[in-house]
Amino acid sequence: MPPLVLVTGPEQILAERAIESTLEAARSLAPDLEYIRVDMEGYEPGQIGMHCAPSLFGGAKCVVVRGADQAGDDAQADLLAQIERPEEDVTLVVAHAGGNRAKKVVEAMKKSGARVLEAPAIKSDRDKADFAVNEFRRNRRKATPEAVRALVEAVGKDVRELASACKQLIDDTTGVIDDQVVATYHGGKVEATGFRVADAAIAGQAPEALRLLRHALASGVDPVPIVAILAIQLRQLIKVAGAGRASANSLAKTLGMAPWQIDRARRSLQGWDVEALGRAIQAVAAADHAVKGGGRDPEYAVERAVLTICDERHRR
Structure with a gap:
């Protein structure tokens, strides 16, 4: 010693x-x-x-x-x-x-x-995802990328809470941990998160995006972080769109994203072009200004941004 x-x-x-x-x-x-x-x-x-x-x-x-x-x-x-x-x-x-x-x-x-x-800081979604993966691995459990992502979205704001959530899933379940298992334990939090709103909007699913958005707002989620998540997701699409066809693992460090985030962005890029992404980013920027004091109705501003994203996805 x-x-x-x-x-x-x-x-x-x-x-x-x-x-x-x-x-x-x-x-x-x-x-x-x-x-x-x-x-x-x-x-x-x-x-x-x-x-x-x-x-x-x-x-x-x-x-x-x-x-x-x-x-x-x-x-x-x-x-x-x-x-x-x-x-x-x-x-x-x-x-x-x-x-x-x-x-x-x-x-x-x-x-x-x-x-x-x-004991390095764990701040980014990639860091938190890596932390969760290591939590499962050190306990000889497997979790799908979708499960890890859902867990980070649901409880990833605090690393200690994320560790506790991992332990609960390890202790209370058997077999491979997938997103359905995570939804069973943290479904309410996952459904109300801005990430689900962003996913639905980027996929052009206007009714689902609005349902999730209104649920999130009714659950007390502030419009500001929802708009921030919309911006993050769209910027990730732009970064991945311009990154070429290298493997997700080789691009992860350069783009500052986890490999599963890159794979997800590549799937989400179907139906988008650079011009539409640019217009969607502009709509989110306007919403960001509105929800931070520049508009009269923050909830209307974020709803309008979501609908604009859906429209741009279908316009192509």
Whole structure:
């Protein structure tokens, strides 16, 4: 077990898992491991040195310092001193969410050969889809791309909620997880999402798009994110339309999209041309202005944008 472990990155759930896996590894070597948590809020000078000092009765320790990115001068000085002179049988775990504060601590940990565990931010739909896929894979379960997409759309705003939703599906179901399984557990949320509105509009399905839109609005979904999703979906179509015929996997990084998003966009492009997409984008831009204070009726503005998209899909 290395004496120094650095957990770096802002994604809290990944940081917590990295800390827990470190504790599990330490306990496998020392079942009587003493675990000590140190938070930077309310830190008192000398705490880290005191907790890392050898016990009178011996035994292994794991001292976990959380929120090192918020460490004051005293805490930083104590951490640097401990990193420079690590104690035998003591594992020091430092969690730093990023930023410039306490950067010297991060640099010192790396220079001293600390094991580095990353907890990168999960923000984009692609990141969330990859996270969900990994959740299923690490539990030896398979989920279809459509199921992953539906799950991200339904509960992907918060990564912790997404992880919880994955666990529920893993625990409560058997076999391959498809979009119908996701709909069984999260159908209300999926149906009310702006992504379903955008899909129906881009497919030219005006009655369905309006039904989903009115359901979403009645469920309390704000028009602003719906318009934003319409814009995102249309821009993805434009990006994919100009990307050539390379495989989705090879284009994913260049376009900043997940492979399944590229495959979906290619299917959705049937019935569209560049001019129609341009007019649809203009209609969404007008709706965006209206729902952000430039119009009297935000709901009417987004409804008009949806109908315009449907009309452009059929005009070709």
